[in-house]
Amino acid sequence: MSRTESPARLAVRKTYKLYIGGAFPRSESGRSYAVTSSKGEFLANASRASRKDARDAVAAARKAFGGWSGATPYNRGQILYRIAEMLEGRRAQFAAELADAGTKRPGDVVDAAVDRLVWYAGWSDKIAAVAGSANPVAGPYFNISSPEPTGVVAVVAPDDPLLGLVSVVAPVIVTGNTCVVVASERAPLPAVTLAEVLATSDLPGGVVNILTGSAKEIAPWLAGHMDVNALDLTGVSDPGLAVACEEAAAENLKRVLRPAPADRADDWAADPGTRRLTAFLETKTVWHPTGI
């Protein structure tokens, strides 16, 4: 690590692994890659996830979907707020990791990530009121439209190691989706540390699955996976990769959130709004008879 290690006692280093189904496995491929700081110093070896890891992560996300989407919105909001609390508690650790990754004003960025989680946490039990409707149909029916989670969402997170990741994961899961997210390839360590935060926040295993490694290698497998319902390409900066993923996603009509145009590439950092929530919601309309 960049900090000088005391000669009197050898520090215990952390092994950075994947986060799948609530557990921290190494890549089944046994592969890893060296992560360096922005100054080029070696920081740690991170797992280089494989296609098999991606498939395991999808299976874990699918398994978690029923429970998480069936949880009460109040409960999901509590858990997201709990994640914010745990993140705040590790502020110094994240700030140090972000500093290593070359992030400017790292403390402020951690604060922004906490605030973003708090913003989305509050949406859990409000989005249905805003995105749903009662429809005055011409007939003896109570007709109501309400938003439901799309299912398993595959996400390619922006290169920004913490705020970027939180900004794309929180809106996906707060409504009841589960996800598989490919973290920043350049700076994956804060993502793995965030996994530790998730694992200690009462978030059920499998709701968020974090893969580190090459987005170029993993994203096309996720985009073509038939048990993935939607794809968030926000973090894909290579236009060729974005097109290939969107084409693969067509096979089972995944909902696709395209990357923003290059001149607005850090769109995710802006005031969040509800667009990232509604992109992964389906509207269900129920016709319920009225009568005596």
Added chain:
Amino acid sequence: MFEYAPAPESRDVVDIKPSYGLFIGGEFTDGTGTPFKTVNPASEEVLSEVASASADDVDRAVRAAREAFGTWSAMPGSERAKYLFRIARIIQERSRELAVLESLDNGKPIRESRDVDLPLVAAHFFYYAGWADKLSYAGYGPSPRPLGVAGQVIPWNFPLLMLAWKIAPALACGNTVVLKPAETTPLTALLFAEICRQADLPPGVVNIVTGAGETGAALVNHPDVDKVAFTGSTEVGRLIARSVAGTRKKVTLELGGKAANIVFDDAALDQAVEGVVNGIFFNQGHVCCAGSRLLVQESIAEELLEALKRRLATLRLGDPLDKNTDIGAINSAAQLAKIRELSDHGELEGAERWSPACALPERGFWFPPTIFTGVAQSHRIAREEVFGPVLSVLTFRTPAEAVEKANNTPYGLSAGVWTEKGSRILWMADRLRAGVVWANTFNRFDPTSPFGGYKESGYGREGGRHGLEAYLDV
């Protein structure tokens, strides 16, 4: 069964021209593609010859729409609204003519085009007219902007209704459109073009290009189209989703379905039988949200099937223009071949086939109402969309099993639940992965009620406040 004297609707009310051009920039113009004939599927009589739009023609139409977009989108919403109200009124005034033309070109019974399609078409324009000057209240920001030029491709099963679902919200939001009707049912769209002229709609706001798949592909792939809206097969929906990859085009797709119609043992049986019949035999089963899989609780399966068969024996198949007709003609020879192929396969796979004694007219495309029992979930007739009057019957024991079976499909457009228990309706509705759930009813539509699918039934919603999102830059 009662004997009825024939009661045909007069076709004198329609004036079908021997040939039709494309409607571009407010004028009817020739197409440069090879013209095609549209036939009456009930008699195979050629109704008219219709121009086919080449890629160049599509380009002309998109340019006309682009040119009109500036003034149309800048026009106060209250003025756009009045154009739409005017169109809605003309549709009401000319509804008999439109209904007869629809039945002639499509083969659907006049009872349905007159009582279902046309009232819904007028209502849809009327509904979205009211939104045009209220968009800032719709929940999409203080002044949501239109997208630009919408390229819209619609199917042959509800030609005019699908046109209304596409054009009304697009125009209300300030977009201009190029719409391609299906090649077997272009006539009501062309009459609608005439209605646009009657309403003095500014030229280029609505353009109608007729043709087959290549015309649709040219429209969808046109670089100056900002929005693609498609209703049709999942197969073509996939192609469209691929072809727009890497563009900024906004896309909504309303695709196939394999809906479960679930009947519990406490359901009002006669009412459920009517619902099952309406679910699958309405519009000859040419309905993307048709209740093509009947899931019936085991304890009442026998009783329900008997009642269903009794009811089917009273359905009248024949001349679509006869007001007593329940089941009209299959829309095309190609569709008839597809229905036959899948039905034959159902028998091959071991399901038991039943149809009432039912004389089919000699000319035209016809298929009797058909029920398959002993169907397994793995059978093709339980998995693939037949898009015809063919019902697959499966059974279940517990509500959980019903949910499991209903959701066991790549589609997710609609579902039906029949039970007297209100809490069970909502319990089921909560678990069914489908965009529309009907309880103790089926195939009911309303302009205020969003419609659209989960999973491979596509994405986006049509109708209601939600339907605006597809045509706004949000």
